Amino acid sequence: MPIQFPRIVAAVLTGALLVSAGVAQAQQKPAPRPAAPAPAPTAPAQPGAPAQQQAPQGPIKADLVPVQPEWTKVCGADQQSKKEICYTTRDFGAQADQPLLALAVYDPKGDDSKIIRLLLPPGLLLKPGFRFAVGAGALDAGEFEICFPNGCFAQAKVKTALIDQMKKADKMTIVVKNQVNNEVTFLLPLTGFGKSYDGPPVDPKVLEEQQKKLQEELQKKADEERKKLESQQKPAAPAGK
Numbered sequence: 428m429p430i431q432f433p434r435i436v437a438a439v440l441t442g443a444l445l446v447s448a449g450v451a452q453a454q455q456k457p458a459p460r461p462a463a464p465a466p467a468p469t470a471p472a473q474p475g476a477p478a479q480q481q482a483p484q485g486p487i488k489a490d491l492v493p494v495q496p497e498w499t500k501v502c503g504a505d506q507q508s509k510k511e512i513c514y515t516t517r518d519f520g521a522q523a524d525q526p527l528l529a530l531a532v533y534d535p536k537g538d539d540s541k542i543i544r545l546l547l548p549p550g551l552l553l554k555p556g557f558r559f560a561v562g563a564g565a566l567d568a569g570e571f572e573i574c575f576p577n578g579c580f581a582q583a584k585v586k587t588a589l590i591d592q593m594k595k596a597d598k599m600t601i602v603v604k605n606q607v608n609n610e611v612t613f614l615l616p617l618t619g620f621g622k623s624y625d626g627p628p629v630d631p632k633v634l635e636e637q638q639k640k641l642q643e644e645l646q647k648k649a650d651e652e653r654k655k656l657e658s659q660q661k662p663a664a665p666a667g668k
Contacts, residue, residue: 486610491519493616494526495641498623501634511536514544515624519615524648530599530615532590532624541590543569544582545601551611552604557581561589561617562596594621 495517502513516531533542545557553574558566569583593599594617601613629637 486612487605488612488614489521489527490614491521491527491616492523494518494520494523495637498619499634499637500623500626500628501631502628505535508535513628515620517620519613524644528601528613530601532593532620534590534624539587541585541587542582543585544580545569547579547581547603549574549576549578550606551579552606552608553579555604557583558600558602559583560600561592562598564592564596566600566602590624593617594624 498515498517500513500515502511504510505512512533512535514531514533516529518526518529520527527548529546531544531546533544535541543559547557551571553571556568556570558568560566567583567585567589569581572580572582574580596617599615599617601615603611603613605611
């Protein structure tokens with residue numbers, strides 16, 4: 428059974444993101460849909476200063492909230508090793524209806540090595556990689572795997588002990604650098620992670636319905652925003668004589 432990475436739609440902080448990815452194992456790469464690359468954030472222009480001389484914005488810190496009501500656990504057979512591999516995932520955003528990034532923890536059964544995988548928005552520096560910390564723990568390092576115009580995959584290999592820390596912690600910190608070399612810190616709540624990680628996987632049919640419902644809700648919101656924008660752009664009707 429192929430492992431599906433969740434579909435997310437984002438337009439927060441670093442630009443637009445629309446990715447739909449299929450993952451049969453932790454190393455597989457998705458086939459994304461095109462989207463606009465992220466603009467570099469800049470500070471407000473000083474009076475009389477040319478636009479190109481604007482000072483870049485300082486460090487960004489964002490407390491994210493979950494997009495789905497619960498974490499989702501999916502299990503399937505690895506196509507190469509034929510062993511079972513599960514992942515527990517959730518999307519996060521600055522608002523509940525604005526997904527920005529996705530976190531997935533891969534659990535190859537019988538292996539002490541686990542994989543933390545992120546789907547991050549575009550507009551980030553790749554060479555520094557990313558850093559992450561669980562609770563009040565020290566920062567660890569991870570690397571970007573591959574990027575597309577609409578998003579980047581990054582991952583870090585960890586041990587079971589760190590996953591045990593995630594089950595007890597209240598948050599996870601993700602630190603990256605944007606394209607103007609400023610730090611962007613995301614704080615992700617971990618509430619409910621341990622229960623889902625140790626619990627049974629979701630039924631594939633239920634997962635499909637969840638993804639369908641999410642897509643419909645996002646499409647509805649996009650249509651409402653489009654209609655609102657169109658109504659604002661319509662010229663006013665001429666006054667009657």
